[in-house]
Amino acid sequence: MADEIDDPGVDFHGGMGDDPDQLDGEEVMEDDPEVKEIMGDEVDDAADEQRTNIRGSGNAPKSVGSDQEEAIVQCDTSAGPITMHFYRSWSPHGYDRATTLFEKGYFDHSHFFRVVEHFLVQFGIGYTTDKELKAFSLSTIPDDPKRPELLPFKEGMMSFAGSGPNSRSSQMFIAYDRAGGLGQSPWETPFGKVTSGLENVKNFYKGYGDMPPWGKGPQQGPIHNRGASYIESDFPLLDKFETCSVQRMNQSGAGVIKDVIVIKQSGAEVIKDANVVKNVAAEIKKANVVNKAETKEEVPSFPFTTLLILSSIVLSVLLGLGYMRNKKKKKYNKTT
Template identity: 60%
Template sequence: KEEQVKESQRYTQRKKPERRPPDIWHHHHHYYIIMQGEQALVSCGTSTGPVVMHFYRDWSPHGYDRAVELYEKGFFDHSHFFRAVPNFLVQFGITYSQDEELRSFMQDTINDDPQLDPPIPFKLGTMAFAGSGPDSRTTQMFIAYGEIPSLGSNPWETPFGVVEDGIDNVIRFHSYGDMAPWGQGPNPHQIMSQGSGYVETGFPLLDKFETCTVERITPSETETEL
């Protein structure tokens, strides 16, 4: 079981006064972090409906910068949520673009970020990059499907944002189970090498992104309930 968790990890607010905190945080968290860094709202269409994500640079500077750049450049457009595991997470981040710059991101690692003290907890809707070891984050990220005690213990698992709206659409993403050997889901390496045809032929029910837009929020003191 520990092996499965380890491999899984590999693929593993309140703005005064105009923005409300994400509902999932408002109901389940009990303390506040004051943030003064840049933030971004990312609005995406998906095959199950719209999803709005809220990213905070103060939480994970390197992770935030990479995530915002990827969304701004359309890296995720029309790509699949290839690994959806109920009560664990949904993972994505393999582009179908043939653009050299976008594809190079999948090999371009970023440095880990230190955990905040206290750390941002993994709850339903928390977002972080998947990794396979120190300083291994590239483009694959995940959304937690609940409180996951095993997440957050590795240096690359620093949350950079939350799903602010549309979490019901995220939960509805189709699942073929985990990837082999634990489930019948697609092989990420084959997605990289064979592209969308591999997924659409073998896993036609998988949900996917449409397109996304990014709104950067000017730095100002904000409260986020955790």
């Protein structure tokens, strides 16, 4: 088995390395004074926006689910469709943030800007012009408890990219086959995994390699500053999201959805809980068995009253025939 990658660039606040110079002198972190020159007043409001979300007031994006809530996220990408399954029981804070960002379309048309073969795919710098959504994406969330039972990372596992305690915001990664060493830090607690289309994720363009100085990929400062135009002009082969849809599934009590059926209806994909479908099918099968059993039961005995009436009719007919025969016989005797 191939060795896991020990990447010097994995000091995640979105995977930025230790050296601020790699971002052209602009390390985009909320607590860095220089960030105001990049993002303006929007970052100043990020913490207030996050507190607003927690209180549930205002119109900021908000998501509060049960511990057993799950979500199916389906996305079209330039390399083909992918389906992701998020579990709130794995990482409540991470689940809420990730699901809400996908629901709000934050990732739509954004690029997979860091694609390192055998290691990871990173994304999460959106191009939204919605100031409220942008501020929400820059605000941070608390860490979730570490989940040793989900380690080591398997290919397709998903986590936030952070730089330290309570640093998760909007950047995430999908693990490749040698990322098993990730997930040791609290800010890397996984919240989901790719369940379909992993072959498309593995086919994302990797030719640029990691960001400098470990590769020739894009730097994050210019992405924040120039948006999609920077990627499209300097790194045109990078893959990107098209649009995504989210289906939340609430679970009452214990139990986890094991599988999901996707049904095409009028051109749209509708998610159906496979357990519900199975339960309905079981009820139909049970009803059919009952019906078959009923057909095998003995036919009820013929009602006695009906039989008596029919017997009387037959007897009357026979007596009538006998009377007519005797009458004809007497008439014949008289004529002779």
